[in-house]
Amino acid sequence: xxxxxxxxxxxxxxxxxxxxxxxxxxxxxxxxxxxxxxxxxxxxxxxxxxxxxxxxxxxxxxxxxxxxxxxxxxxxxxxxxxxxxxxxxxxxxxxxxxxxxxxxxxxxxxxxxxxxxxxxxxxxxxxxxxxxxxxxxxxxxxxxxxxxxxxxxxxxx
Numbered sequence: 001x002x003x004x005x006x007x008x009x010x011x012x013x014x015x016x017x018x019x020x021x022x023x024x025x026x027x028x029x030x031x032x033x034x035x036x037x038x039x040x041x042x043x044x045x046x047x048x049x050x051x052x053x054x055x056x057x058x059x060x061x062x063x064x065x066x067x068x069x070x071x072x073x074x075x076x077x078x079x080x081x082x083x084x085x086x087x088x089x090x091x092x093x094x095x096x097x098x099x100x101x102x103x104x105x106x107x108x109x110x111x112x113x114x115x116x117x118x119x120x121x122x123x124x125x126x127x128x129x130x131x132x133x134x135x136x137x138x139x140x141x142x143x144x145x146x147x148x149x150x151x152x153x154x155x156x157x
Contacts, residue, residue, distance in 0.1 A: 004049065007032060009152045011040055012049060016149035019053035056148065064094075064112040066139065068119055071105035073134035081130070088129035094122050105136065 004012070010030040014021060027037035044050045059067070074081060089098045089109065097110040113119045119137070127135070 004044075004152075006153075008040060008044060008049075011037065012044060013149070013151075013153035015041070015050060015053070016152075059112050063114050066113050066115055066119060067143065068111040068113065069138040069140065070109040070111055071134075071136040071138070072107040072109065072132055073104075073136075074106040075131050075133040077106075084130045088126060091129075092122060092125060094118070095126075 007030050011026060014026050014029055023034050023038050023041070026041075027034045030037065032040070041050070059065070072085075074085070085107070086098075089095045094111055094113050095109050096112050099108045100106065101108050111119065111122060113122055123135070123137075126132070
C-alpha cells in the first residue's frame with residue numbers, strides 16, 4: 001500500500017467506512033471528478049487493494065451471540081497436517097477467521113456460534129476432523145471495539 005498516493009488512500013478510507021457511497025460522493029470527498037475516481041477504484045480492485053464490498057451485520061441479531069477465540073497447538077507441522085487443518089476449518093462456516101501464529105499457539109481462530117452447545121458441537125467437529133495437540137478457548141464477554149476499516153488516511157500510520 002506504500003505506493004498508493006493520498007487520493008487512493010482517501011478513496012480506500014471512504015469505501016471502508018461505507019461501500020454504498022455513490023461515486024459522485026466519493027469523488028467529491030477526495031477532490032476528483034467522477035470518471036478518474038471510478039478508474040482509480042477499478043485499479044484498486046484489480047490490484048487487490050480492495051478485495052470485496054460487503055455489508056456488516058450485528059452477530060447477536062443473527063443468532064451468533066457467542067464469540068470464542070480458539071488457540072490451536074498442532075501435533076506436527078507437516079504440509080499434510082496444515083492442508084487437513086485448512087480443509088477442516090474451511091468447511092466450518094462458524095469459524096470466521098484463522099491465523100497461523102508465531103509464539104505459544106500455532107493457530108488462532110475467531111469463532112461465532114449461538115451458544116455454548118453450538119461451540120461444543122463445533123469443537124467436536126473440528127477435533128474429529130483433524131488431530132490437534134492442544135485447544136485453548138477464550139470466551140468473549142463483550143465486544144468493546146470492532147472495525148473493519150484500516151486507518152489508511154490518518155497521519156499516524
